Amino acid sequence: MENDEFSKELNVAVRVVHMACSLCEKVQKQLISTNSDQVRSKDDHSLVTVADWSVQATVSWMLAKALGSHISIVAEEDTESLSRPESSSLLARVVDVVNECLAEATRFGLQGPVSALSASQVLDAISRCSSIGGRTGRHWVLDPVDGTLGFVRGDQYAIALAMIDGGDVKIGVLGCPNYPVKDDGLKKYSQQNLILSNKPSGEVGCVMYTRKDSRKAWMQPLIHRDEMLEWPNSAKLIRVSSISNPALATFCEPVEKSNSDHSFAAGVACNVGLRKKPLRVYSMVKYAAIARGEAEIYMRFASSSYKEKIWDHAAGVLLVQEAGGVVTDSGGHPLDFSKGIYLEGLDRGIIACSGHQLHEKLIGAVYASWESSNL
Numbered sequence: 398m399e400n401d402e403f404s405k406e407l408n409v410a411v412r413v414v415h416m417a418c419s420l421c422e423k424v425q426k427q428l429i430s431t432n433s434d435q436v437r438s439k440d441d442h443s444l445v446t447v448a449d450w451s452v453q454a455t456v457s458w459m460l461a462k463a464l465g466s467h468i469s470i471v472a473e474e475d476t477e478s479l480s481r482p483e484s485s486s487l488l489a490r491v492v493d494v495v496n497e498c499l500a501e502a503t504r505f506g507l508q509g510p511v512s513a514l515s516a517s518q519v520l521d522a523i524s525r526c527s528s529i530g531g532r533t534g535r536h537w538v539l540d541p542v543d544g545t546l547g548f549v550r551g552d553q554y555a556i557a558l559a560m561i562d563g564g565d566v567k568i569g570v571l572g573c574p575n576y577p578v579k580d581d582g583l584k585k586y587s588q589q590n591l592i593l594s595n596k597p598s599g600e601v602g603c604v605m606y607t608r609k610d611s612r613k614a615w616m617q618p619l620i621h622r623d624e625m626l627e628w629p630n631s632a633k634l635i636r637v638s639s640i641s642n643p644a645l646a647t648f649c650e651p652v653e654k655s656n657s658d659h660s661f662a663a664g665v666a667c668n669v670g671l672r673k674k675p676l677r678v679y680s681m682v683k684y685a686a687i688a689r690g691e692a693e694i695y696m697r698f699a700s701s702s703y704k705e706k707i708w709d710h711a712a713g714v715l716l717v718q719e720a721g722g723v724v725t726d727s728g729g730h731p732l733d734f735s736k737g738i739y740l741e742g743l744d745r746g747i748i749a750c751s752g753h754q755l756h757e758k759l760i761g762a763v764y765a766s767w768e769s770s771n772l
């Protein structure tokens with residue numbers, strides 16, 4: 398991919414997401430090593446927010462450094478609560494985590510700051526991500542920690558970075574620090590519900606990435622300890638599954654019922670002839686599972702009052718598409734990333750599939766189930 402359009406942007410984005418994965422791994426380790434339940438619930442919240450803000454500051458600072466400070470970034474976090482006087486110790490932790498991460502930039506083939514960033518520089522980096530996207534120009538789209546619940550529970554989460562140009566997603570990068578990289582790893586892992594502190598070392602963690610119209614998607618393992626990120630860092634091509642028989646297909650959905658209607662999805666699954674139990678996975682790792690061929694279908698039916706955000710989908714959607722899959726809303730229409738921070742006009746839900754045959758069946762079944770559920 399080296400000589401193609403956006404190759405510099407893709408290269409920088411992948412390296413930055415590797416840095417963010419390393420940052421999150423450290424913070425999540427702290428989180429799961431806290432034992433007392435009481436301390437945990439209090440600490441959980443602040444550690445997640447530390448990770449969110451620190452990733453956003455790091456990615457924002459590194460992208461501006463590598464690509465110019467004029468870049469537009471759309472991201473989930475703002476600095477309102479972090480700037481308040483009562484948040485000073487939280488801010489101090491964020492500044493430490495960010496500087497610790499930036500100090501290692503050369504390990505990832507990037508240039509960090511000459512000296513440590515001050516609190517106001519960190520706040521500036523976070524608040525610089527207040528763009529609202531749109532149809533014109535180029536916008537980076539970041540979900541610093543997607544799958545907050547997975548992160549807190551020591552389970553799956555993702556760092557999602559995409560670039561939208563002229564309203565189209567051109568680059569998609571997903572950092573998945575707990576993704577089991579061995580064959581069939583995710584299925585086995587989810588069924589056994591392993592606690593991460595027991596995870597076999599060296600077998601989890603990767604960055605998946607793609608560029609629009611490349612018809613290719615890649616996966617690199619994370620680097621650990623003192624290793625250097627040497628491009629292409631053992632990148633492997635990933636591809637969607639070739640299974641088109643519903644009876645053999647695996648479908649993913651959000652873990653929480655509040656994020657997707659499990660019983661409606663079960664009805665659609667039954668209608669299509671899916672036989673396996675749903676694979677419930679936190680975060681955009683669900684898109685990664687389709688792109689990597691570990692599952693064939695991802696169904697998401699949020700409540701009608703909820704508006705899906707572009708940072709929860711942009712990177713994952715492009716990954717699935719370039720790995721050979723199909724993603725649309727439940728009416729079969731393409732997702733529209735050109736309307737600002739929301740996926741406006743979304744018809745009921747989102748369906749991602751490994752191929753057209755399954756996708757057509759799913760769309761048909763959503764129509765049928767919708768009609769009968771509204772009788």
Ligand SMILES: Nc1ncnc2c1ncn2[C@@H]1O[C@H](COP(=O)(O)OS(=O)(=O)O)[C@@H](OP(=O)(O)O)[C@H]1O
Binds near residue numbers: 542543654655
């Ligand atoms: N009501 C409702 N319906 C649908 N989606 C919602 C809703 N509320 C939030 N969100 C967004 O969903 C993101 C988490 O989705 P997941 O697929 O990871 O869900 S789950 O944790 O597995 O249940 C989650 O992303 P993170 O906040 O980054 O975790 C939210 O952006």
Ligand SMILES: [Mg+2]
Binds near residue numbers: 540542543544708709
């Ligand atoms: Mg999210």
